Amino acid sequence: MARYLKTGIDDSAAAAVDANVRATVETILDDIAARGDAAVRDLSIRFDKWDREDYRLSPSEIQACLDQLTKQDIHDIEFAQTQVRNFARFQRDSMKDVEVETLPGVILGHKHLPVNAAGCYVPGGKYPLLASAHMSVITAKVAGVPRVVTCAPPFMGKPAPAIVAAQALAGADEIWCLGGIQAVGAMAIGTQSMAPVDMLVGPGNAFVAEAKRQLFGRVGIDLFAGPTETLVIADEIGADGELCATDLLGQAEHGPDSPAILLTTSEALARDTMREIDRLLTILPTADIARRAWDVYGQVIVAEDDAEMVRIADAIASEHVQVMTRDPDYFLANMTNYGALFLGARTNVSYGDKVIGTNHTLPTKKAARYTGGLWVGKFIKTCTYQKVLTDEASTLVGEYCSRLCALEGFAGHGEQANIRVRRFGGRNIPYAGRAEAA
Ligand SMILES: NC(=O)c1ccc[n+]([C@@H]2O[C@H](COP(=O)([O-])OP(=O)(O)OC[C@H]3O[C@@H](n4cnc5c(N)ncnc54)[C@H](O)[C@@H]3O)[C@@H](O)[C@H]2O)c1
Numbered sequence: 001m002a003r004y005l006k007t008g009i010d011d012s013a014a015a016a017v018d019a020n021v022r023a024t025v026e027t028i029l030d031d032i033a034a035r036g037d038a039a040v041r042d043l044s045i046r047f048d049k050w051d052r053e054d055y056r057l058s059p060s061e062i063q064a065c066l067d068q069l070t071k072q073d074i075h076d077i078e079f080a081q082t083q084v085r086n087f088a089r090f091q092r093d094s095m096k097d098v099e100v101e102t103l104p105g106v107i108l109g110h111k112h113l114p115v116n117a118a119g120c121y122v123p124g125g126k127y128p129l130l131a132s133a134h135m136s137v138i139t140a141k142v143a144g145v146p147r148v149v150t151c152a153p154p155f156m157g158k159p160a161p162a163i164v165a166a167q168a169l170a171g172a173d174e175i176w177c178l179g180g181i182q183a184v185g186a187m188a189i190g191t192q193s194m195a196p197v198d199m200l201v202g203p204g205n206a207f208v209a210e211a212k213r214q215l216f217g218r219v220g221i222d223l224f225a226g227p228t229e230t231l232v233i234a235d236e237i238g239a240d241g242e243l244c245a246t247d248l249l250g251q252a253e254h255g256p257d258s259p260a261i262l263l264t265t266s267e268a269l270a271r272d273t274m275r276e277i278d279r280l281l282t283i284l285p286t287a288d289i290a291r292r293a294w295d296v297y298g299q300v301i302v303a304e305d306d307a308e309m310v311r312i313a314d315a316i317a318s319e320h321v322q323v324m325t326r327d328p329d330y331f332l333a334n335m336t337n338y339g340a341l342f343l344g345a346r347t348n349v350s351y352g353d354k355v356i357g358t359n360h361t362l363p364t365k366k367a368a369r370y371t372g373g374l375w376v377g378k379f380i381k382t383c384t385y386q387k388v389l390t391d392e393a394s395t396l397v398g399e400y401c402s403r404l405c406a407l408e409g410f411a412g413h414g415e416q417a418n419i420r421v422r423r424f425g426g427r428n429i430p431y432a433g434r435a436e437a438a
């Protein structure tokens with residue numbers, strides 16, 4: 001039986017926070033639907049102290065942002081974007097259109113069609129998270145989306161140069177400096193100045209994730225990608241306390257609502273990690289945020305063996321799962337619920353977040369039970385078609401269809417079949433009747 005050396009916030013306290021966010025988002029989305037640009041501007045002033053006539057950045061503003069970065073900055077962004085693009089292309093190539101003859105003369109197929117317009121949210125409230133621009137804009141472009149709109153909030157009172165550079169280098173068609181609910185609301189609903197998109201993607205804080213959830217239906221969304229979560233699975237052969245503590249705090253720094261959990265078979269490693277966390281919190285520059293996250297959401301769990309760790313990890317269904325044990329591949333072979341796996345001590349979540357090439361927009365709040373992260377496939381609709389090439393095939397399928405429609409009481413559907421059986425098969429079936437078995 002697993003033991004908890006540290007527990008996090010309880011479920012009812014977390015549910016109360018969620019209910020508050022839900023209500024705020026609902027009111028704000030109604031306002032955007034009713035008042036369009038005027039609401040967006042009021043909200044931007046209220047939440048981000050950011051007032052403009054027009055929130056779309058002009059080509060000269062975009063160029064000014066690029067000019068503020070050093071050559072090295074641009075090179076680094078381009079390196080990361082190349083990794084993301086290469087892996088996305090490889091994944092795109094794995095998606096095949098199909099066409100098959102399932103019965104003589106019956107052709108069925110599917111085609112992959114990108115959505116026509118995507119809205120990519122890039123978070124930037126607490127940190128200018130430029131990596132999110134690679135993750136959604138490049139992926140949309142590799143998928144073949146013709147119109148890619150992207151929004152990020154202002155950072156310290158103005159557009160964040162590094163975010164805007166990444167959005168532009170990624171190939172975005174429209175760059176807007178808008179944050180939070182007003183950004184995703186405007187993109188999905190549309191305003192006088194912004195044409196609506198067909199789907200919303202990208203991570204964000206609890207408000208952004210909830211707004212996307214509420215807008216789902218009106219538009220498509222990629223997945224529920226809210227505040228970052230991390231789970232470190234370790235034993236004393238694969239890791240030490242300093243490594244575990246560094247990897248837990250590295251992700252806890254995202255925000256005060258970011259859970260970081262250590263799951264281990266070694267109580268000694270667990271105690272070491274907790275000591276190291278206390279030490280690192282005295283020197284980490286972002287300790288203020290990371291400490292709040294660790295105090296409220298952090299957990300330390302000691303399990304009996306690897307099999308129990310798999311069961312616990314699947315129940316947690318964390319966004320990121322870093323495995324530093326004697327045999328990381330055991331977790332790749334056996335785990336079923338995770339946003340992304342980071343296997344072995346040589347890699348870590350930050351590589352995935354920033355540069356290595358897998359997408360960092362990943363499911364949170366147990367959404368990993370039913371979805372993986374953002375990838376080209378999320379922008380692509382798999383649409384089927386069919387053709388019937390011969391009179392014989394139309395008659396054969398039509399006779400079955402006629403009888404199956406009668407079984408359901410669907411006379412009109414039945415007649416769609418019957419008229420074809422009469423015309424292409426020469427059979428005499430009464431109007432709205434039922435084809436007899438041959
Ligand atoms: N799941 C993932 O894949 C993933 C990846 C990267 C980042 N993230 C998460 O993205 C988040 C980024 O959060 P952030 O806050 O720094 O930036 P953000 O851009 O998501 O949110 C900032 C915006 O939130 C709005 N806002 C702030 N307080 C509000 C309030 N009280 N009511 C209404 N709106 C409000 C403001 O408009 C502001 O522009 C973090 O939680 C991080 O963990 C998730």
Ligand SMILES: [Zn+2]
Pocket residue numbers: 228250251254349350353
């Ligand atoms: Zn991160």
